[in-house]
Amino acid sequence: MAKVTVDTGTCVGCGLCEQMCPDVFKVEGDGLAHVKAQECKSCNLADVAGQCPVSAIKVS
Ligand code: SF4
Secondary structure (H helix, E strand, O other), X not given: OOOEEEOOOOOOOOOHHXXXXXXXXXXXXXXXXXXOOOOOOOOOHHHHHHHOOOOOXXXX
């Protein structure tokens, strides 16, 4: 199964990942995206990672 991480030192809290896949990503009270779940049946997480403007999302 894919392992999804957000580098919170790099994330700028734009919210794009949460918009694209709210099942996996959530921008928390600290203003940074956090990973809630490791998979989503309807999203391509590699695609979400590719859209992050600062490349903070890694899918391995
Ligand atoms: S898309 Fe990238 S910069 Fe924007 S909230 Fe998600 S991880 Fe952070």
